Amino acid sequence: MxxxxxxxxxxxxxxxxxxxxxxxxxxxxxxxxxxxxxxxxxxxxxxxYPQDPETEIRNRSENFARLRDYTFNEDKELVIEGLLGKNEMYGDFYCPCRFENIPEHVCPCLPTRSNEVRKLGHCY
Ligand SMILES: [Zn+2]
Known part of the structure; x- marks a missing residue:
């Protein structure tokens, strides 16, 4: 189906x-x-799916990496921490590397979903 x-x-x-x-x-x-x-x-x-924020963003990023065949770099834990901070302060997992907290920047952000990683060789 x-x-x-x-x-x-x-x-x-x-x-x-x-x-x-x-x-x-x-x-x-x-x-x-x-x-x-x-x-x-x-x-x-x-x-x-309701789950605690850390489980949610870890699962989401791991699922996304698996779907795209991406691997995490040494900044993974720093980024997860930043995402959890943004979620606590602004109510969603906005990219900690981007200034504006807009829907397009919810992790994985629109540029990342649109294959920016292939162009840059890494996530913004
Ligand atoms: Zn989706």
């Missing part, structure tokens, strides 16, 4: 090729966010 699921983290829909049911946790193939299926009829609705 092929389903379209809207991800509220990266704000696009992705194709999910497996069974869906209420309560199932799926990984967004665009950003790596873990989403819980809340409804399947008349359309699939999913929202961020």
């Amino acid at each position: 092929k389903h379209k699921i809207y991800c509220e983290v990266c704000r696009v829909s992705f194709v999910y090729r497996d069974e869906v049911e209420k309560g199932k946790v799926v990984v967004c193939t665009v950003c790596g966010a873990e989403l819980e299926i809340n409804e399947t009829e008349p359309e699939i609705k999913a929202s961020r």
